[in-house]
Amino acid sequence: MTPLIERMREELVRRNFSPMTIRSYLHAVAVFQQYLGKPLEEAGPDDIRHHQVYLLEDRKLAKGTVVIHVSALRFLYVRVLKRREMKEDLPYPKCRKRLPVVLSREEVGHLIDSAKNLFYRALLMTLYGTGVRRSELRRLKVGNIDSQRMMLRVEHGKGGIDRDIPLNPQLLETLREYWRWMRPKTYLFPGTVNGWRADKPITAKVIWEAVHGAALKAGIRKRVSPHTLSHSYATHLLEEGADLRTIQVLLGHADLSHTTVYLHLSQKHLQAAPNLLEWIQVSGTDRVKRSRKLHKPEPA
Numbered sequence: 483m484t485p486l487i488e489r490m491r492e493e494l495v496r497r498n499f500s501p502m503t504i505r506s507y508l509h510a511v512a513v514f515q516q517y518l519g520k521p522l523e524e525a526g527p528d529d530i531r532h533h534q535v536y537l538l539e540d541r542k543l544a545k546g547t548v549v550i551h552v553s554a555l556r557f558l559y560v561r562v563l564k565r566r567e568m569k570e571d572l573p574y575p576k577c578r579k580r581l582p583v584v585l586s587r588e589e590v591g592h593l594i595d596s597a598k599n600l601f602y603r604a605l606l607m608t609l610y611g612t613g614v615r616r617s618e619l620r621r622l623k624v625g626n627i628d629s630q631r632m633m634l635r636v637e638h639g640k641g642g643i644d645r646d647i648p649l650n651p652q653l654l655e656t657l658r659e660y661w662r663w664m665r666p667k668t669y670l671f672p673g674t675v676n677g678w679r680a681d682k683p684i685t686a687k688v689i690w691e692a693v694h695g696a697a698l699k700a701g702i703r704k705r706v707s708p709h710t711l712s713h714s715y716a717t718h719l720l721e722e723g724a725d726l727r728t729i730q731v732l733l734g735h736a737d738l739s740h741t742t743v744y745l746h747l748s749q750k751h752l753q754a755a756p757n758l759l760e761w762i763q764v765s766g767t768d769r770v771k772r773s774r775k776l777h778k779p780e781p782a
Contacts, residue, residue, distance in 0.1 A: 608622070640736070
């Protein structure tokens with residue numbers, strides 16, 4: 483690691499970036515350094531432009547992945563090297579905004595029932611019952627469960643902020659049954675070392691495989707990921723009457739605009755919109771011609 487990259491790492495740590503973000507940013511800078519073939523301090527606008535084209539056209543990386551690379555280089559040149567003019571040379575690629583996938587309540591039930599054992603069942607129920615992200619689930623500890631207050635404490639969640647999430651009695655009972663069987667020590671969902679259960683966080687890959695495997699067994703054809711359960715949690719809360727501000731707090735969103743996407747996913751809210759065709763009078767379809775032939779204008 484060069485002195486500059488080490489300096490960048492220290493600045494990321496000082497600003498309390500998550501370990502995952504730090505790894506992603508340092509990897510992106512290492513990719514740029516390898517492409518550049520000269521010291522990072524000597525990079526100019528042309529080098530950065532060519533690199534972005536290389537990522538998009540040659541490596542064919544997803545737009546979201548390129549956004550991470552751009553953010554990393556912006557941090558390096560604007561925050562660390564104080565070259566603020568470089569911000570104009572590091573535009574974010576335009577990304578198509580897609581609505582997230584949401585499962586129905588029936589599909590969530592089938593998914594949970596399709597878990598291959600109690601470990602995965604408890605994991606899936608926690609994802610949906612609290613709306614936590616995959617990275618937050620990995621770091622959950624046994625001590626984060628407050629059964630007296632019926633709360634789950636998420637430490638260092640999105641934005642590095644702690645938050646409390648209400649615990650459903652059904653989820654708490656499942657977690658108790660799971661604890662009596664698994665006996666986790668520190669981490670609620672411990673990982674493994676050489677095939678044996680160890681007191682360390684579960685890997686993100688295992689969480690993804692748990693969701694994907696249950697979705698396949700349940701016959702769900704939608705593209706399901708761990709975050710799908712978080713989207714479903716928020717959407718179902720909205721449909722049951724929870725306000726956006728409450729959902730924002732539960733999910734740990736810093737900006738309410740990030741939460742309003744669930745208005746587009748809630749069938750209850752969309753179907754409540756007025757039907758404008760009901761306000762106008764049109765004739766019945768029996769009076770509409772069926773012919774598709776073009777009529778030539780009569781000569782003058």
